[in-house]
Amino acid sequence: MSNDVLLHVESAHGALKKSALEIATAGRRVADQLGGQLVALVAGSGVDTAPLAAHGVDKVLTVEGAAFDRYTLEAHGAALLAAAEQVAPRAVLLAASVAGKELGAWAAARLDRGLVADAIEVHADGEALVAHKPKYAGKAHATLRVAGPAVVSVRPNAIAPEANAKAGERVALSVTAPEARIRVESVEAPGTKQIELTEADAIVSGGRGMGGPESWNLILDLAEVLGAAHGASRAVCDAGWRPHAEQVGQTGKTVSPKLYIACGISGAIQHLAGMSSSKVIVAVNKDPEAPIFKVSDYGIVGDVHQVLPLLTDAARTFLA
Amino acid sequence: MKIVVCMKRVVDTETRVKIAPDGRSIDLGGVQFITAPYDEMAVEKAIQLRDAAGSGEVVVVTVGPEAATKELRTALAMGADRALHVVDESARDASSTAAALAAAIEGVGADMVLCGKQATDDDDAAVGPMLAARLGLPCVAFVDGLDVDGGTAKARREIDGEVEHLSVTLPAVFTAQKGLAEARYPGLKGIMAAKKKPLENVAPADAPSLVETTSLELPPARGAMVAIEPTAAGMQQLLTALRNDKKVI
């Protein structure tokens, strides 16, 4: 086995995902600690890999072909196994996205490696890999140690990209995708240009205190002005005011944006579970005793119907 | 339609976590246990698919302590047909759990294996895809829609803000995302029937954990809250603080 670190990098329509530079930054650090190289696997045609070289990647393995352009576990799994065979890395890093969690776990089992899923920090200690990850939906933080070869998926937004110019030389890797048992029949693009909750820098979320779906424009307007994604509590999704995909919390999405604005959300433990690792939390609630204020950095006691228009207007001028 | 559902006994989502004296696990004193919420959705979906097919069997399986019999009985009361209990008191990592599950279900001959998207304790979202790798089956994780049409499953999932519609050759592994199904409450009739349904104990396969938990801590505490007046001036103060002090906008 080498002391190298292998990244599985995600891209869409020829462009790297934001997470690519986050895992490159984490990977560079680990590779330096191990005294190895940082190698990135890019499966998909015509991807601009220059940003990888600018963020610490020594070498880029490219796998091209129509079978790899859209992520499927089978095609990207085959590419990752081929790259792992060539590089024999001590650590494989992926983004803890839908694809990265699925592929990381699958590859860890195929390669008989220890897995840390959804890490928020990772480093090498001698030859071992040490990572921190939230458990119990963020109610506790674990330190995990993998003595042997490892696979680590890294939570989006947990690591800030750092520039570090390296060669990033591209080398083609030839991989044959296996016969597909999983076929993508169709893809629906989102109706509105909704920012992905788990990757968003800022999120505006609404709860039952919004009063009903007819008030949601207050959430959407503020989100638009801030360039934020929008989410909801379970009470709201269960009532059918908003789709399930927008639910934040223990049985919804776990998010860690820089800014989370909770509007008319009481702060039940299952909701906090999904968002308490946000960097800054702002709460708007008419009840000064609402538990959400216990985890908030800034609290506004007031009615969402009055406060949100004030905040949206102020933000529009402030950010102009 | 023979469907295996993997379900884990976990601490209740209401639990206020306290760290145990060993500094590596949580204090289980006074803690309530439940079936992980996504696993309940998977059990419900399996029952629905079996009933829609008009024949078949739902087999629930857990790797867990003696006491997990209770959660298995609840799944039987919901309508599952039989249960396999890999009785194991040890704390396993995802690799070791997947190995134990694979050994337990290899002989069942399932058309479909359902897991929850993640167990709400370790939050790994890993065991499903690992199990698929071990069983040599295709896997689609995080599905919020699933139908069967002959030897093919139609799955729907949200990925990167898009919705994917996939067709998958069975047998295959899927993991349940919120929206797949809402678990029913078992009725009295179901609870009575569950008492007579087969629940078989299975010896755990010997599979090492590859990841060691060296410590568990409470997350860092947040600073004191700053109260903001619900006025235009208050909003100005908030925005200024978010930009200058916190640098988040």
Ligand SMILES: Cc1cc2nc3c(=O)[nH]c(=O)nc-3n(C[C@H](O)[C@H](O)[C@H](O)COP(=O)(O)OP(=O)(O)OC[C@H]3O[C@@H](n4cnc5c(N)ncnc54)[C@H](O)[C@@H]3O)c2cc1C
């Ligand atoms: C197994 C399990 C899993 C769960 N998973 C999740 C999850 O993933 N996500 C989640 O969110 N919940 C989850 N829950 C549900 C959770 O326990 C709460 O019921 C839910 O979060 C409450 O939503 P809410 O805060 O919108 O509503 P409420 O608790 O009803 O709170 C509404 C709040 O709005 C305030 N309010 C009312 N009117 C106004 C107004 N005009 N202006 C300002 N404030 C106002 C009220 O003071 C109150 O604090 C889960 C529960 C269980 C049992």
Ligand SMILES: Nc1ncnc2c1ncn2[C@@H]1O[C@H](COP(=O)(O)O)[C@@H](O)[C@H]1O
């Ligand atoms: N001990 C276990 N017994 C049975 N199923 C499990 C066990 N651990 C995990 N699973 C299944 O795998 C899914 C993902 O778990 P995890 O990878 O721990 O987040 C769970 O939702 C269960 O369906």
